[in-house]
Amino acid sequence: MSATFRTFEVHRATRASRAGGLVSLAIVAFLATLPLWAEAGTLREIDELACYLIYAMMWNLLAGYGGMVSIGQQAFLGLGGYALLVMGNFAGINPFVAVPLAAIVTALFAIPVAQIAFRLQGGTFAIGTWVIAEVFRLSIANWSAVGGGSGTSLTALRGIEKATRIHVTFWLCLSAAVIAIAATYLLLRSRQGLALLAIRDSEVASESQGIHVRRTKLGVYVAAAFGAGLAGALYFLGNLRISPDAAFTVNWSAFGIFIVMIGGIGTIEGPIIGALIFYLLNKIASDFGTWYLVGLGALAIAVTIKFPRGLWGGFSRRFDVHFFPVQRRLVLPPDEKGGSFHA
Amino acid sequence: MTGTLSWISTVVQGVLLGGLYAMFAMSQSLIFGVMRLTNTAHGDFIILASFGVFSVAVALGLPPAVAPWLAMILMLPIAFGAGYVLQRLVLNRVVGRDPLPSLVVTFGLAIVIENLLQEIYTADPRSIESGGLNVASISIAEGLSVGTLPLLTFAVAVAIAAGMQWLSGRTALGRSFRAVSDDRDAAQLMGLDHRHIYAMATGIAFALVAVAGALHGMKTTFAPADGPALLLYGFEAVIIGGMGSFYGTLLGGIILGVTQVIGFRFDPGWGIWLGHIVFLGMLLFRPTGFFAKTR
Numbered sequence: 001m002s003a004t005f006r007t008f009e010v011h012r013a014t015r016a017s018r019a020g021g022l023v024s025l026a027i028v029a030f031l032a033t034l035p036l037w038a039e040a041g042t043l044r045e046i047d048e049l050a051c052y053l054i055y056a057m058m059w060n061l062l063a064g065y066g067g068m069v070s071i072g073q074q075a076f077l078g079l080g081g082y083a084l085l086v087m088g089n090f091a092g093i094n095p096f097v098a099v100p101l102a103a104i105v106t107a108l109f110a111i112p113v114a115q116i117a118f119r120l121q122g123g124t125f126a127i128g129t130w131v132i133a134e135v136f137r138l139s140i141a142n143w144s145a146v147g148g149g150s151g152t153s154l155t156a157l158r159g160i161e162k163a164t165r166i167h168v169t170f171w172l173c174l175s176a177a178v179i180a181i182a183a184t185y186l187l188l189r190s191r192q193g194l195a196l197l198a199i200r201d202s203e204v205a206s207e208s209q210g211i212h213v214r215r216t217k218l219g220v221y222v223a224a225a226f227g228a229g230l231a232g233a234l235y236f237l238g239n240l241r242i243s244p245d246a247a248f249t250v251n252w253s254a255f256g257i258f259i260v261m262i263g264g265i266g267t268i269e270g271p272i273i274g275a276l277i278f279y280l281l282n283k284i285a286s287d288f289g290t291w292y293l294v295g296l297g298a299l300a301i302a303v304t305i306k307f308p309r310g311l312w313g314g315f316s317r318r319f320d321v322h323f324f325p326v327q328r329r330l331v332l333p334p335d336e337k338g339g340s341f342h343a
Numbered sequence: 344m345t346g347t348l349s350w351i352s353t354v355v356q357g358v359l360l361g362g363l364y365a366m367f368a369m370s371q372s373l374i375f376g377v378m379r380l381t382n383t384a385h386g387d388f389i390i391l392a393s394f395g396v397f398s399v400a401v402a403l404g405l406p407p408a409v410a411p412w413l414a415m416i417l418m419l420p421i422a423f424g425a426g427y428v429l430q431r432l433v434l435n436r437v438v439g440r441d442p443l444p445s446l447v448v449t450f451g452l453a454i455v456i457e458n459l460l461q462e463i464y465t466a467d468p469r470s471i472e473s474g475g476l477n478v479a480s481i482s483i484a485e486g487l488s489v490g491t492l493p494l495l496t497f498a499v500a501v502a503i504a505a506g507m508q509w510l511s512g513r514t515a516l517g518r519s520f521r522a523v524s525d526d527r528d529a530a531q532l533m534g535l536d537h538r539h540i541y542a543m544a545t546g547i548a549f550a551l552v553a554v555a556g557a558l559h560g561m562k563t564t565f566a567p568a569d570g571p572a573l574l575l576y577g578f579e580a581v582i583i584g585g586m587g588s589f590y591g592t593l594l595g596g597i598i599l600g601v602t603q604v605i606g607f608r609f610d611p612g613w614g615i616w617l618g619h620i621v622f623l624g625m626l627l628f629r630p631t632g633f634f635a636k637t638r
Contacts, residue, residue, distance in 0.1 A: 069443050071383065071450065116623050119630040120582075122442035123381025127578045128626065131619050134575065138616040250571060254454055261447055290458040297454030304447045305436050 011329040012189065020323030031174055035167040043170045044238060045279075050173035051235040053275040054180045055252060056259035058227035061184055064266035065193070066220040067200040069122070071253045072129025073228045075113070075136045078247030080106045080229030081236035082140060088156030090145075095156045096168055099176075099233045106229025110222045118217070130250065137248035151243025154236065169238050176230055181324075185268050187223070188326040196220060258300050264310030268324035273312050348486050353608050354601055355489055361600025362497030363562065365593040366555040367577030368584070369500075369507055370548035372592050375581070377520045377544040378438050380445050384453035386574030388549065391456055392422060392556025393565045394464060397471050408474030415557035419550050426549025430542035438541065453570060460567035468564035477561055496558045500593060503551060507589040510547075520544055572615075579622040585632025594633060 035043060055077060063069045083102035088095040113132055120128040141149040157165055187193050195216050198206040207213045236242045255278065263274025285292045307314055316322055371385050382388075399414035400407075433452075437444035470477075479491040511517040522530040523537045531537055559565060559573070576599060584595025599618050606617030625632070 063443060069446050071446070116626050119626040123375070123379070123446055124578075124582070126442070126446050127381060127383065127575070128582075130571075131575055131579065131622060135616065135619045135623065138612075138619070142610075142612045142616070254450065257447055257450060265443070290462045293458040294455050294462070297451040297458070299451075301433070301448050301451040301455070304444050304451070305433070308444060 007332075009331045011331050012325065014322050014325050016321045016323050017325050024323075028174070028178055032171065035170050040166050043166055045283075047170055047173040047238045048235065049275060049279045050177040051231045051238075052255060052259060052278060053177050053271060054227055054231040054234075056256045056263075056271040056275055057180050057184055058224040058231070059253075059256040060260045060265060060267075060271045061187075061220060061227070062224040064260065064270075065188060065196050065200060066217060066224075067203075068217065068221065069126045070117075070129040071126045071250065071257075072117075072131070072133040073224065073256065074248050074250060074252035075129070075133035076106050076110060076225040076228035077232035077235070077252050078133070078136060078140070078244070079109055080232030081242045081247045082146060083229065084233040084236060085146060085152065085154055085156075085242055088154060089152075092156070095154065095160075095237060096172060098156075099172055099230070099237060102233035103226050103230035106232070107222050107226035110225030111218070113225075114218050114221045117221075118214070130253075133248055133250070137244045140248075141244040147243070149244060151241060151246070153241050157237075157240065169234070173234050173238070176234055180227055180230070181268065181272070185324050185326070188268070192216065192219070193326060254296075258296055260310075261300055261303055262310055264313030264316075267310075267312050267316065268326065269316070269322075270310050270312040274310070277311075348484075352487055352489075353604055355487075356493070357601030357604035358597050359489065359493035359497045359600070360604060361580075361597030362493070362500035362593075363555070363559060363596075364576045364580045364599050365500045365596030366496070366503060366551065366558065367573050368580035368592045368596055369503060369589055370551040370555065371574075371577045372581045372586065372589070373507065373520075373544055373548045373551070376587060377524050378541050379442075379524075380434065380438050381442065381449070383446060383449040383574065384456060384570070385449075385552075385577060386572065387453045387456040387570030388552050389556045389559060389573050390565055390567065390570045391460065392418065392553045393471065393560035394460055394469070394556075394567075395421070396553070396557040396560055397469055400471060406474060407472040408476070411471050411473050411557060411561055415554060418553040418557070422549040422553035423546040426552075427542045427546035429549075430545035431538065434545065435538050435541060453574075457567050457570055464567060466566055466568065468566040469560075470564045471557065471560040473561040492558075492562055496562065499554065499558065500596070503554070504589040504593040511589070516543060576618070579618065582632055583622060583625050585634040588634040591632060591634025 031046070034046070055073065059070070059073055062073070080102045083105040084095065084098050087093040087098040087101060093101065117125060117129050117132060140146060146152055188196070195206065195211045198209065198211060199213055199216055203213050232247065236247070239246075259274035259278050260271050261274070262277055263272065264270030281292075281296070285295065288295075303310060309317060367386070367389060371382065374380055374382055374385075395418055396411060396414045399417055400410040403410045403413060405413065433448065434445065437448045439445075473492070476492050476495075477490075480488040481491055481494065482488040509517075511520060519530070519535050519540045520543075522533070522535060523540045527537050530540075580595035580599050581592055582595070583598050584591035584593065598621070602621045603614045603618040605614075607614030
């Protein structure tokens with residue numbers, strides 16, 4: 001190694017990422033026209049896909065970038081749904097306006113919850129968050145004003161025409177999914193994103209480099225709760241009915257983990273691909289009921305052991321393709337040794 | 344007077360229930376203590392054991408006072424073997440500093456077990472016929488009696504806590520457990536094969552799971568979807584008691600059991616809730632538990 005300074009450039013974009021941006025825009029523009037010609041059933045399916053995608057994206061942010069593996073994000077999904085219900089049915093707020101408000105309420109709940117959850121680390125954090133989700137489920141199941149254990153309907157939507165309701169719900173779901181992907185992407189490319197990656201790799205080393213570990217983790221936890229709350233509000237806006245068992249079921253975590261692990265944890269593309277695979281599997285195989293779930297569980301085990309990077313992670317590593325690159329590449333002039341490397 | 348007596352009765356019931364929770368917890372605590380692995384399928388393994396004992400007891404065709412006990416004893420070596428093999432073939436590949444792979448794999452196992460049980464036994468609740476033992480009781484004082492089966496369960500839990508404490512503190516195997524737990528690489532340099540030691544720990548934990556599953560299945564009805572609740576109760580008992588001490592875990596189970604039973608007394612809807620709240624309060628005010636030896 002010579003002691004002289006070399007000239008270098010830091011590349012953030014790739015050829016694929018420029019193409020990826022354009023293709024994504026085209027896909028979103030196409031999807032936005034769906035309410036004009038597609039059937040209500042198709043719209044509802046895409047609504048649900050969007051909710052799963054947002055939820056999985058947030059789980060990915062928390063576990064794949066923040067290093068916080070949670071089995072309790074359904075706490076925030078359910079809270080989002082119930083916040084929507086309370087604002088719509090009791091406070092008389094327009095349910096569509098209540099969707100972002102419900103996500104904000106959920107994020108506010110996450111701040112005190114984090115004070116308890118952060119007492120635990122690693123595997124115990126995962127189960128501790130599950131206990132917290134159970135506390136929310138049981139509390140709401142005992143609250144008769146929102147229907148207790150059997151749940152209730154979103155009566156606030158009564159005065160709205162059916163076609164309007166379906167179309168607006170669809171556009172809300174689509175824009176929320178786009179915002180969730182874009183916001184995660186921008187966050188990870190920012191200074192805070194770099195700090196987050198450092199914390200995931202070593203909390204002690206990051207702290208010694210001047211990163212506020214606790215504050216950064218809290219920020220990610222609250223952001224992930226916001227996203228999960230948004231997904232919950234949208235899901236139950238389309239579902240019209242909510243019950244504690246549907247809102248706070250651990251199946252949400254199971255599906256989120258499946259989507260992220262199959263697609264590829266720690267990437268933006270992974271959850272998108274995982275959500276599409278999950279959607280297709282659901283369409284093809286959900287008639288098999290319990291066997292379908294046995295297959296999902298077994299697939300998650302096999303992928304984690306054999307392909308821990310997931311489908312997209314393996315593919316992008318093999319062919320060096322990144323549609324949403326969050327890494328910084330150091331590019332040295334061609335006459336010097338070394339090509340590029342990822343940070 | 345009867346009020347006081349019924350309160351005493353409630354607390355005694357809670358203590359005995361805590362014995363069962365401690366049994367769920369000790370196997371979990373052994374696996375976590377030795378290899379820092381959080382087994383999210385633990386509750387499902389307990390339910391699997393309940394179904395195993397149920398089926399073996401039926402197949403034996405003996406009188407119900409004998410069949411479940413014989414079935415439980417037959418299940419012990421099977422459970423040990425299953426635990427050993429599961430650790431060697433699957434869990435050893437995902438144990439490590441990063442908790443993610445082991446969490447995902449055990450969570451996947453939980454889903455597989457729950458749905459396979461549903462496929463085989465349907466979602467209907469079952470119970471293990473014990474020849475009336477589940478309703479028998481012993482009168483301690485005028486107006487105060489305790490269930491025979493809960494008392495027996497509690498005695499087994501105390502015996503297991505003492506046995507595990509002895510195993511951990513006084514035997515060569517226990518020393519290996521502590522050695523690989525403290526420093527896996529140094530233990531390996533001393534000639535310990537951590538893969539084997541981990542598998543021994545999981546094997547023993549699974550034998551305890553078989554006992555817990557049998558007693559749980561005799562005490563109450565069980566269904567394929569019950570696993571997660573048992574996982575959470577056991578986990579709470581471990582954290583309340585503090586890591587690293589089996590007597591601490593026993594006490595953690597008792598605290599949880601008493602809390603739940605008192606909660607149930609006020610309102611059946613709030614018993615489990617109150618148990619969770621006490622656990623969360625514990626985390627907030629005394630995160631290392633009551634009897635922590637290790638962190």
